[in-house]
Every structure is written in C-alpha cells, then in structure tokens.
Amino acid sequence: MTDPTSVPLGRFGAYGGRYVPEALVAALEELDEHRRKAMADPAFLGELTELQRSYTGRPSILTSVPRFAAEHCGGAQVVLKREDLNHTGSHKINNVLGQALLTKRMGKTRVIAETGAGQHGVATATAAALMGLDCTVYMGRVDTERQALNVARMRLLGAEVVPVDHGSRTLKDAVNEAFRDWVANVDHTHYVLGTVTGPYPFPEMVRDFHRVIGVEARAQMLDEYGRLPDAVLACVGGGSNAMGIFHRFIDDGDVRLIGLEGGGEGISSGRHASRFSGEATPGVLHGAFTYVLQDDEGQTIESHSVSAGLDYPSVGPEHSYLRDAGRAEYRPITDTQAMEAFRALSRTEGILPAIESAHAVAGAMQLGSELGPEALLLVNLSGRGDKDVHTAAQWFGLLDEDDPIDAEPIGQSPDGAEGEGVQL
Amino acid sequence: MSETRTETAVSRALATARGEDRAALVGYLPVGYPSVEGSIEAMRTMVRAGVDIVEIGLPYTDPLMDGPVIQTAATGALAAGVHVDDVFRAARAVTDEGAACVVMTYWNPVLRRGVEKFAADLAAAGGSGLVTPDLVPDEAADWLAASDAHDLDRIFLVAPSSTTERLVSTTAASRGFVYAAALMGVTGARSALGSDAAVLVDRVRQVSDIPVCVGLGVSTAEQAHQVAQFADGVIVGSALVSCLVDAPDDLDRGLARLDTLARELAAGVRR
Ligand SMILES: Cc1ncc(COP(=O)(O)O)c(C=O)c1O
Numbered sequence: 001m002t003d004p005t006s007v008p009l010g011r012f013g014a015y016g017g018r019y020v021p022e023a024l025v026a027a028l029e030e031l032d033e034h035r036r037k038a039m040a041d042p043a044f045l046g047e048l049t050e051l052q053r054s055y056t057g058r059p060s061i062l063t064s065v066p067r068f069a070a071e072h073c074g075g076a077q078v079v080l081k082r083e084d085l086n087h088t089g090s091h092k093i094n095n096v097l098g099q100a101l102l103t104k105r106m107g108k109t110r111v112i113a114e115t116g117a118g119q120h121g122v123a124t125a126t127a128a129a130l131m132g133l134d135c136t137v138y139m140g141r142v143d144t145e146r147q148a149l150n151v152a153r154m155r156l157l158g159a160e161v162v163p164v165d166h167g168s169r170t171l172k173d174a175v176n177e178a179f180r181d182w183v184a185n186v187d188h189t190h191y192v193l194g195t196v197t198g199p200y201p202f203p204e205m206v207r208d209f210h211r212v213i214g215v216e217a218r219a220q221m222l223d224e225y226g227r228l229p230d231a232v233l234a235c236v237g238g239g240s241n242a243m244g245i246f247h248r249f250i251d252d253g254d255v256r257l258i259g260l261e262g263g264g265e266g267i268s269s270g271r272h273a274s275r276f277s278g279e280a281t282p283g284v285l286h287g288a289f290t291y292v293l294q295d296d297e298g299q300t301i302e303s304h305s306v307s308a309g310l311d312y313p314s315v316g317p318e319h320s321y322l323r324d325a326g327r328a329e330y331r332p333i334t335d336t337q338a339m340e341a342f343r344a345l346s347r348t349e350g351i352l353p354a355i356e357s358a359h360a361v362a363g364a365m366q367l368g369s370e371l372g373p374e375a376l377l378l379v380n381l382s383g384r385g386d387k388d389v390h391t392a393a394q395w396f397g398l399l400d401e402d403d404p405i406d407a408e409p410i411g412q413s414p415d416g417a418e419g420e421g422v423q424l
Numbered sequence: 425m426s427e428t429r430t431e432t433a434v435s436r437a438l439a440t441a442r443g444e445d446r447a448a449l450v451g452y453l454p455v456g457y458p459s460v461e462g463s464i465e466a467m468r469t470m471v472r473a474g475v476d477i478v479e480i481g482l483p484y485t486d487p488l489m490d491g492p493v494i495q496t497a498a499t500g501a502l503a504a505g506v507h508v509d510d511v512f513r514a515a516r517a518v519t520d521e522g523a524a525c526v527v528m529t530y531w532n533p534v535l536r537r538g539v540e541k542f543a544a545d546l547a548a549a550g551g552s553g554l555v556t557p558d559l560v561p562d563e564a565a566d567w568l569a570a571s572d573a574h575d576l577d578r579i580f581l582v583a584p585s586s587t588t589e590r591l592v593s594t595t596a597a598s599r600g601f602v603y604a605a606a607l608m609g610v611t612g613a614r615s616a617l618g619s620d621a622a623v624l625v626d627r628v629r630q631v632s633d634i635p636v637c638v639g640l641g642v643s644t645a646e647q648a649h650q651v652a653q654f655a656d657g658v659i660v661g662s663a664l665v666s667c668l669v670d671a672p673d674d675l676d677r678g679l680a681r682l683d684t685l686a687r688e689l690a691a692g693v694r695r
Contacts, residue, residue, distance in 0.1 A: 297533055
C-alpha cells in the first residue's frame, strides 16, 4: 500500500494541514489545482490586477500621520497603509475578488462565507453582485447585533444573511455553519473563507491574494521614505491582513513584524482573544493545526474582544509558524487600549479606523514610545470605522437615547473610555 | 492488511451478522446527554434492543459535521459537565453489556489528551477503535501508529465525492470497517436517501474487501432495511438521539422511545 502520510500537505513547519471531513477533500483538491493554474495564468492575473485597479482602487496609498505620532507615539514616524480606502472599506476585498474569479473558473454558481465584523461578508456579497453569483453569509447572532449596519449592507447587495445561534454565536460558530453548508452543496458552491486559516490550500491561497498589500507597501516605503520601516504592525484576527502585509518583508531580517491581538478585558481576566499571549496551545480548529484557545480536554474556549473581527479563538497556521520561529512577535491590545487608539487617530488625523485596525494603531503607540523618534513604523490600517460608529459612540458615551445633543462631548469623557464595554 | 492481528469486538460483531446473513446495526449516542449516567443507560437500552455495535460520541464544542439534533445533545452534554474520561466509562459499560463499541470523536480532544494515551485508555476500556469525522488518513500518522500498537480499529470515512484514488488509499488505511457517508451533508434524519449510498458502496467493493457500514440520514426501519441490502452495517445516529432530545426532562420516556426505535431498526436489518 502507498503510505498516505509521506506527503505532508500545506504545512508551515508543524502547522497547517487539512483536518476536514473526507467529503470536502475532493473540493479542496479541485480548488488547489485551479488556484495553482490561475496564479500562473497571465489572463487570470491580468483580470485580477485590472479589478484591483479599476474596482478596488489599488494601489492603496500610504499616509504619514505626524500629529498622531508626535502626540501619541513618542515622536516616532508613523505611516499608515490605507487598506481602509479600498472599495467596501477593508482589505477583505483583495482575497474575495481572487476567490470569486476562481469560483467562476471552477464553474460554480454560488458562494458562501462566514463573517465576524461583517467586512468579509460585505466584500463577498459585493463580489457576488459584481459577478452574478448567489451568495449566503453566515454570521453569529452576537455579531449581527454589534455590526448591524453591515447586515443591512449585505442584504442591500442581494446576499442572504443567516444568523447563527449555536455556541458562542460569534465568528467561530459562523465558520462551523459555513462548513456544514459547504459539505451539503459543494458541487455548485465555493466557500470563500475570509482569512488565512482553514484547511490547505486556504491559508496559502488567501495569503497570496493579500500579498499585494506588502508588495505595494514595501515599494512605496522605499520610494517615499527612502528606507524600509523598522517595524510593520497589523492586527491579527485570523490573520489575513497581517500575513498580507508581512509576507513581502519576511526576508528583510531587520524589519520587525508585529501582530496585535484582541486582548479583550486583559489576559488575566480570561476574557480575551489572545492566542499567543494567553494560554493557547497548538491544536486543531476549522481544519488547521495551529494555536487554539482550548481547555485541558481539547474543547474550544470562547474568545472575547470589543472587535468582532478579532474575536476568534484560533489563528492562521502561518502565524503560529512565524511566532515559534521568532520571525514575528505578537502582543495583546486590550479593548480599552484599542478604543483609546481609535479616539486618538480620529482626533489627530481625521481618520476613523475600524476597531480591528485600532489594535494595530495602539501597537504603534506602544512601539513608538519604546523606540523613540528615530523609528519608522508602518501600520496596516486594515479597515475603516464606519461600521463601528455605533459601538464607538456608545463606548465613549456619545449617545443619549433621549437627547443626542445632550450627550457628553468626546474630549471630556475619560471615564467613558475606561470602558464598561459595549452594551448593545 | 495484517492477518495476524487480534480481531476486535467490532470485527467479531460484523462477522456474526454476516453469518446470520444480515447487516449489523450500529447505533450512535453521545456520552453525557442528558447526563453521563443517563447516556450510559441509553446505550445499554440500545444493546438490549438489538444494536450490535454502539458508536459512542464524544461531545465537542465545534462539531462541524453534525446537524441540529446532535449539536443540541453535544451542547447539552458539555453544559452538564461531560468529560473525556466519561467516554471510557461508557465504553466499559457497553462492553460489559456484551456489545462492541467504537468512539466517534473530532480530532482535537484526541490530540489534546495525546493520541497514544487516548488509544491506550480506549483499549483498556474495551473499545474497539475510533471513528474520526475530521481526520483523513493523510493527516493520521500518529493515529495509525497508536492504533497498531493497541490493536484498535480505525474507521475513516468515504463520501460520494471521494475519488477512486482516495477510496483506494482510505480503505487501505482503515481497519474494522469503513464508514460510507450516504449523502453529501451533515448528520440528521432524511426522509429519502437517494441512490448515492448504493453507488458508493459498490465503488468501495471494487477496490477493497473491507466491511462497509453506511451512515448519515438513515432514520427509519424501512431505510435500515434498504441499506442492509447492500451494506455490511447500517449506522443510525440522529434518529436515536432525537428520542432523548425530544424528551429532555423525562429520561424514562426518552428511553422507552429509544427502545422502540432500536427494536424497529433491529428488525429492519433482519427483514
Ligand atoms: C477591518 C478588519 N481588520 C481586520 C480583521 C481581522 O481579520 P484578519 O486578521 O484576517 O485580517 C477584520 C475582520 O473582520 C476586519 O474587518
């Protein structure tokens, strides 16, 4: 008999792999074959590049934020990679356009997706509308409530949004439900997984579709600032925007790669989404061997973060590899620190970040203070904060149910920022 | 594969059924629902009603191959405080009742305990092997070694979408029986089964002589009878679990329903 274990598939060191029901293996093999051919096919790459240019609005610009840097980052120079300016408002569209084109190449007519913050769902619904595909998006009930605006956006785009009431009712349960749909409908449905985890080939494929972020940013840094940054910072939910910007810098040994995780109410509270700074250990979740928040018996522990997009108990396997190899560092940013960063960037630069991205901004505040004025920091601003206006307004006590005008002005409400959290 | 192995209780149960010119009946229940004691009593009830092999489910937080009924039971079991150790207690109880058993588990709880330790504990409790819904042979090096070391069966799944190449490699890696998914989808009763299952079993038989048991969607005596015409074993899950889930606060009533359904199914595979 042939030894089925002799060829480990899609591993980053020990991490990754393909832990899935047999029913999905054929579809994963088909997907791998198509994406390999596509990534070597000038016609496919040309079509994708043209969509990025004329639909997404790539390349995304770099923005220097001197006022923010001077007041909050110890005077270090801080540069934002503006993925928030992409069509649909986040980096998620990079991956989705690639996978939607692959869906058509495979002759499939329907896409499904999971979503936490709603940005990946919105991007998928957008691509489905553009390319004439049917679209169903699974979203945890808790997330449909805290990201209600994005639910409406998806429905306006013609997608069906299915709230998920199992388990923690957040992102991980939406992923479970998407897999269940996929097993039943895999003959005509492609699962547009929204981040760099899941069974092979997803981690590698999704990274490759986001790699453009780092490719652009590295050239732009050299061009506009004459050197590479000292550190590249990105928030890490599943880890797609971070892998997207990190990857082109991996061989630049002097450039620190720093991922910021959802620190929730603090590591010691146990209510966080910090896979690398908490008690997470390697295990299997959603098809990949990677760090997982789990108990002694292998049951998944629910994560907590003010940010729906970072509220996930596992992380893409390539991050686990980069972390163990010492090539990337990961830090937790608490809800309160992230909201402070949200406020600081908004008020000093007129840029409202997504709460996910605000974790990366908070990382720059920490690192800038550590490194001082000589440092040049590149921050991936993965998305814009429009979807989070309601959450932020409640956090800062800007909404008075009876009289909106009566609410506390933002600058005078430090107490509100200490965060009783988000009460929705 | 290796003819020198000691036969497991599962292999003996399949052989006995074959000797009676019928398919074996495999019944699934998760340990810990509605309580550990209650679930073990339910497994004993099934055995007395004619189930040949008990498939003991280990409840898991993220059961992505399961439909609503088994999800509900798993969530209930976890909320009631079930532990991995309870699966070995259940295996011991079923074995003592005179039936064969396998454990059906997602992979992470096995990894967390340690594959070797899990295998040793299962063998010590009298269990015959594991059914692994999210572990394909390609990723199973540790389990292949541990199951060899402890003479356990390893029951991998094949599906209607499996290529012939994968039917060959998966059956070669399997032992005891191979689990043929009757349809593309998650667990849960279906009103009609379609022809996928018969076609799949036929495809497996062309590449291997390992026993084939068919599961997913089988819920009535009539369906069990149909499947028994072409498979070595008929696996019933959600329909049995429903007996308990539909009577959440009344275990006796749940057990009575379970007894009735299991007897019908046992008659179905003997018709
Ligand atoms: C703006 C934004 N940034 C980051 C994330 C986190 O995902 P990832 O870690 O895959 O980039 C999300 C997810 O919803 C998001 O919407």
